[in-house]
Amino acid sequence: MSSKRGILNSSRRWVVKIGSALLTNNGQGLDQAAIAGWVKQLAAIREQGVELVLVSSGAVAAGMTRLGWKTRPNAIHELQAAAAVGQMGLVQTYEQEFQRYGLHTAQVLIDHDDLSNRERYLNARSTLKTLTDLGVIPIVNENDTVVTDEIRFGDNDTLGALVANLVEAEALIILTDQDGMYDSDPRSNPQARLIEETAAEDSQLDAMAGDGGSLGRGGMITKVRAARLAARSGAHTVIVGGRIASVLTRLRESESLGTLLVADQQPQAARKRWLAGQLQTRGTLVLDAGAVKVLRQQGKSLLPVGVKAVRGRFTRGDMVVCVDEMEHQVACGLVNYSFEEAQRIIGQSSENIESLLGYKGDDELIHRDNLVLKGP
Ligand SMILES: Nc1ncnc2c1ncn2[C@@H]1O[C@H](COP(=O)(O)OP(=O)(O)O)[C@@H](O)[C@H]1O
Numbered sequence: 001m002s003s004k005r006g007i008l009n010s011s012r013r014w015v016v017k018i019g020s021a022l023l024t025n026n027g028q029g030l031d032q033a034a035i036a037g038w039v040k041q042l043a044a045i046r047e048q049g050v051e052l053v054l055v056s057s058g059a060v061a062a063g064m065t066r067l068g069w070k071t072r073p074n075a076i077h078e079l080q081a082a083a084a085v086g087q088m089g090l091v092q093t094y095e096q097e098f099q100r101y102g103l104h105t106a107q108v109l110i111d112h113d114d115l116s117n118r119e120r121y122l123n124a125r126s127t128l129k130t131l132t133d134l135g136v137i138p139i140v141n142e143n144d145t146v147v148t149d150e151i152r153f154g155d156n157d158t159l160g161a162l163v164a165n166l167v168e169a170e171a172l173i174i175l176t177d178q179d180g181m182y183d184s185d186p187r188s189n190p191q192a193r194l195i196e197e198t199a200a201e202d203s204q205l206d207a208m209a210g211d212g213g214s215l216g217r218g219g220m221i222t223k224v225r226a227a228r229l230a231a232r233s234g235a236h237t238v239i240v241g242g243r244i245a246s247v248l249t250r251l252r253e254s255e256s257l258g259t260l261l262v263a264d265q266q267p268q269a270a271r272k273r274w275l276a277g278q279l280q281t282r283g284t285l286v287l288d289a290g291a292v293k294v295l296r297q298q299g300k301s302l303l304p305v306g307v308k309a310v311r312g313r314f315t316r317g318d319m320v321v322c323v324d325e326m327e328h329q330v331a332c333g334l335v336n337y338s339f340e341e342a343q344r345i346i347g348q349s350s351e352n353i354e355s356l357l358g359y360k361g362d363d364e365l366i367h368r369d370n371l372v373l374k375g376p
């Protein structure tokens with residue numbers, strides 16, 4: 001297999017996940033110097049025009065230090081409390097470090113349920129996209145106050161993959177405490193060999209990753225699963241040592257560091273395939289001939305002005321079918337407005353949305369990224 005490392009140099013959107021094992025000094029407090037080092041590299045990569053989203057763990061460890069706790073509690077509610085306290089220190093540290101390079105950060109706390117609910121999915125997606133368009137660096141963590149899976153299983157890797165899917169990243173970089181993924185756990189086997197590159201779907205990876213080990217550490221298996229999840233939306237994953245000098249800028253230069261787990265499809269194609277596979281539709285939009293033409297021939301988004309009628313009961317984020325005036329299927333996609341809102345804005349120019357609804361949402365009824373064509 002010829003190396004795909006060049007992708008890291010040409011890609012325009014990265015999700016970088018920094019794990020607890022790496023962010024903390026033996027689980028006690030944040031490693032400020034290490035954070036300063038990654039931020040410096042991230043700022044340089046941002047300067048090259050790469051959109052960045054950071055998924056950072058470390059809230060529990062930072063909270064323990066602030067609360068003066070020497071040992072990690074077992075009680076989930078205490079871990080949640082520590083995470084809530086520590087999250088303050090975590091975002092403060094990132095904001096302060098990124099400020100040195102004139103960059104703003106934003107705190108984004110989400111959970112898996114948010115992303116399996118399509119309305120919340122669209123909302124999270126548009127917030128993250130707006131932030132990255134503004135040049136802000138979103139700092140994402142699990143919302144540990146309302147969910148407990150991540151603090152119990154020590155797995156923010158899955159969250160990293162979900163965020164990569166959400167923003168259609170081309171690369172998911174998972175920084176960890178080992179130099180990459182080995183053919184067995186290097187802590188227990190000093191002879192273990194680094195895997196440089198393979199397909200994310202390579203079934204041999206499971207046995208190499210082991211079962212996750214002790215409580216509170218997701219280990220390699222959660223990273224392998226995250227790589228597969230990311231690959232489904234077309235993102236390649238690199239599992240790499242966060243303590244390697246200039247690791248991020250060297251990866252950007254396509255240097256062969258860590259383990260590259262390759263996705264077998266492009267982000268956009270993957271997303272369209274996922275959309276096409278969604279069978280449950282909640283409503284129908286009847287398009288005029290002009291809208292059918294621009295969708296089919298120019299691959300454009302669907303604006304309210306091109307819609308003649310709406311049917312069904314749908315809310316923002318639901319899948320709807322678009323038909324022409326002869327009821328032939330033209331496309332399907334995730335709608336940005338509810339049935340009631342759509343009824344009020346169809347046939348109208350997007351400029352009028354604010355006066356019709358009293359607020360300004362998206363210009364499009366269905367954005368082209370969320371639309372797949374059907375039929376001839
Ligand atoms: N095949 C493997 N290659 C590398 N590390 C492995 C492997 N199998 C298990 N591990 C363990 O996974 C750990 C990293 O996972 P984890 O502690 O959850 O880190 P993080 O906080 O970065 O997510 C390593 O320290 C290592 O002991």
Ligand SMILES: N[C@@H](CCC(=O)OP(=O)(O)O)C(=O)O
Nearest residue numbers: 019020057058059060154156
């Ligand atoms: N969300 C929690 C824990 C998540 C966690 O430890 O995940 P990981 O970095 O994959 O080991 C925190 O910020 O402390």
